[in-house]
Amino acid sequence: MKINSVKKPADERVLHSALILFSNKGFFNTSVHDISRESGVSIGSIYHHFKDKQGIAQAMYVSLVENLHGQIDQIEARHHSAHDRCRAVIEMLFEMTERQPELMSFMLYAKHREFLPDEKPMCSSLPFERMRNFTMQGMKNGEIRIMDPLVCAACLYGGAVRLIHLKLDGIVDKPLGKCLHDVWACAWRGVAT
């Protein structure tokens, strides 16, 4: 296995270009020819690596869910109270939005059901369930008021998610990091005991 090989493998280049294109123009407005041009990988090679156009989106989706899963693992290991864990989740989502807006855009906006009929909607995937579990832990602890778990998660994370949408739509200009303190303060005041 070569270390420092300069050129990335073809399938990675395809996935990278596809992410940019899907996020800018949308899945259906992006042709496989576009991906070929953008990535420098020929049509034939693309279809050698991926079953079809959906297969490209599918691979992106799976890798994204695994990525999130790993991040939640880290948060679980580093923080222990519901307060700290939920705050860390929001911080992580904000950082991801700043560093990889296309990825966040794919996650939030892409109507996965439209082109991935077999996948569950993103918000019922395992990582999102684990985020909601943090809030349930808080209710058991006595950190958070008792209420419907889904309502609680929506209240706690909803403000942050909304702000991410506004940022991706270009309505919010300033870095999300600058908003973290206020967003978190509001969210926590809302649900804390």
Next chain:
Amino acid sequence: MKINSVKKPADERVLHSALILFSNKGFFNTSVHDISRESGVSIGSIYHHFKDKQGIAQAMYVSLVENLHGQIDQIEARHHSAHDRCRAVIEMLFEMTERQPELMSFMLYAKHREFLPDEKPMCSSLPFERMRNFTMQGMKNGEIRIMDPLVCAACLYGGAVRLIHLKLDGIVDKPLGKCLHDVWACAWRGVAT
């Protein structure tokens, strides 16, 4: 003008069917033939009433924005404090989700830029701006803590919007009306002085 005419005009039937189809399968997965079949209006007539497929979506978008505009007018007339107005906005959005889920789905999910490149994203349209203005009014009044206006609006409405997403995705079962009290309590506690 006939009162009680039994059959709706063709263009209304087209818009109605298109809304259902766009919301269930997505804009790009819906062909004009699908709309023709579903509405009982022939292809030729559809193209007589609308410039093209985008024109159908455009008409839907415009009518939706006007509809929202009218609802905000009513809220503004009936309520006067920021507290009451913002609560009424959430109540209105919840009711709309229950009664016309397809319309709400079109509003929240449809990435309008993908097929309506000339329209602004929904959340920067006038009705959404007016919703945000309610929160600014609250800051001037002293009802709401001073903070960045966009952050404030995100915190106040974010939980409710998140819950609507979860409802439309089938993750939340119970009627949103049952959640209104808790969602609003959390949201208001978060931002109130």
Next chain:
DNA sequence: GTCTATATCCAGATAGAC
């Protein structure tokens, strides 16, 4: 205003050489 039949185009996918 409404309809059927049809033209046109282009994207997804494949074949097969290298």
Next chain:
DNA sequence: GTCTATCTGGATATAGAC
């Protein structure tokens, strides 16, 4: 594994009778 050339289906949109 990578490439070019090609096939094919289906979608948008139009023509023109009624």
